[in-house]
Amino acid sequence: MCRWMPPVAGLGPDLAAIGTAHAGLPPLPSAASLSLLCLTLLLVAGTALGGCPPGVGHEPLQVLARGINCSWTLERHTRSYNHLEGDVRLRRLYSANKFFLCIDKTGKVDGTRRKNYAEILMEIRSVSVGVVAIKSVSTGLYLAMSKKGTLFGSVKYNPNCKFKERIEENGYNTYASLRWKHGGRQMFVSLNGRGKPRRGHKARRRHPSTHFLPMLPS
Known part of the structure; x- marks a missing residue:
């Protein structure tokens, strides 16, 4: 020098x-x-x-x-997942209400407390940045939401099956329909205190019923 x-x-x-x-x-x-x-x-x-x-x-x-010693790093927003397209994860979606999200072979979406239930294992695939498709591994059905906010299992992947995945401040994830809104508000995947799916327009981001923890399969 x-x-x-x-x-x-x-x-x-x-x-x-x-x-x-x-x-x-x-x-x-x-x-x-x-x-x-x-x-x-x-x-x-x-x-x-x-x-x-x-x-x-x-x-x-x-x-x-x-005299600042700096490095060139890119910061990721802590509230969102910026997965690359095609990223696939196998997870069990465990709600803050202590239920596992499941999709049975008839297409019914429900919640269960059974940890070893085959229908709770989900394939979460990133279809674009911050947007995922959720499919039951055992039934092959995609989680979908209708225009009225009803959750159901879809045989084919379509725009109803796209959800915006976001990590909240408490560490849980929320999943909002990418296609549908109600009165300008986002509609969320939600399980109530009895483990039953709640209509998307009745759920809010801060409700515990909309919070899910993606757990690794045991």
Whole structure:
């Protein structure tokens, strides 16, 4: 690292003046020029080693001036899942009301407390950023929501089967229909205190009935 040293008093005339006094010798750079050169070299070295690029975090000159050791990282919003399209997870959706979401072979959506019930194992597949499709592994039926907010099992994947997946502040997930809304409000997958599905328009994001914890299969 380069460092400019000021002239020491008493050692004779200024070096820059000496440089200009001799023919053929260019004048020495000033203190300001040396400082600017050092700053430029530091900026180039910092960028090459993974430092903060311009426009990310602090401005480069401010970073160097304050001695901030920054890294170029992308922050993910803590309330949403940014899965890549095609990502697949096998999970059991356990509600805050202590029921597992299940879809039986007739297409009925319900809640059960049976941990080893085959119909509670779900395949959660990301179809776009923050949007998932939920399918029962045992029955092959997709979780779907009708225009009226009723949950049912669909044989074929269609727009009714798309849900916006979001992680809430308490660590649970909510699943809102991507296609349907009621009066401008989102409609959520929900199981009431008896484990029965609640109409989407009657559920709210903060209701425990809409909160699900994706649990790994045991």
